[in-house]
Amino acid sequence: MTQQVPSTEPELAGVRNFRDVGGLPTVDGRRVRHGVLYRSGHLAHATEEDAAFLSSLGLHTIFDFRNAADQRLEGPDVELAGVRNVNLPLSDPADGAEFWKMVRDGDLEQLRAILDDGKGAARMIASYRTIVKERTAEHSRVLHALAEDSVPALMHCAAGKDRAGISIAVTLLALGVERDAIVADYLESNAKHRRYRIRRNGSADTAYIPEVMELLSPLFDARAEYLEAAFHSIEETWGGADAYLEQGLGLATETRERLRERLLD
Secondary structure (H helix, E strand, O other), rough: OOOOOOOOOOOOOOOOEEEOOOOEOOOOOEEEHHHHHEEEEOOOOOOHHHHHHHOOOOOOOOOOOOOOHHHHHHOOOOOOOEEEEEEEOOOOOOOOHHHHHHHHHHHHHHHHHHOOOOOOHHHHHHHHHHHHOOOOOHHHHHHHHHHHHOOOOOEOOOOEEEEEEEEHHHHHHHOOOOOOHHHHHHHHHHHOOOOOOHHHHHHOOHHOOHHHHHHHHHOOOOOOHHHHHHHHHHHHHHHOHHHHHHOOOOOOOOHHHHHHHHHHH
């Protein structure tokens, strides 16, 4: 039996970008049930009060999409009694290691070289396309787990925007949620209180000047064009969402119906 959360969004001190995905409309007139599917940034810095709130949700499973390098940088999630933790990295530890080191340590000229003239946004679009096309086994595992016994569930990565954002979008596709509603939920990660805090090495008067922040913004924004690129990859590769779910993720009709019964009103 799932617990209903308050309609007001909680203020969590050490967890960014937390929200209940409940209420989103499907194309056939149903809605995602409240209290069964949540998303957030990592839980490594959750306070005791945050952990108490998360424990009150009656979570069955937490899906952590961070890789080993992320976990070394941020730390492991806090332990919640009785909750299953499933780590399914959606990016490799070595993927972009030098790039992200440059983001943290690079000077203005170096950042211009790797991010200016649309290169930052292009990198994000390529990443979204790759995750959708190459991480089908991981997304299949998530959807099958949700259909079987894993709700209420929380999905997170580091910021709760990209890897978790794609995984939530894939789940919502399987539920038949309206495309515009999927994009609108994704874009909520741009709210000031939800955004990942950019960490740069060096003094504040050089590390965070306006031009640096502008160059970095494509990496830390949720932009509709990123998620649309993932959707386009699904259409180009499989011909549409239904074929992607069936052929790409191996989601049989009966499994999809179980998923809908568990997560929809």
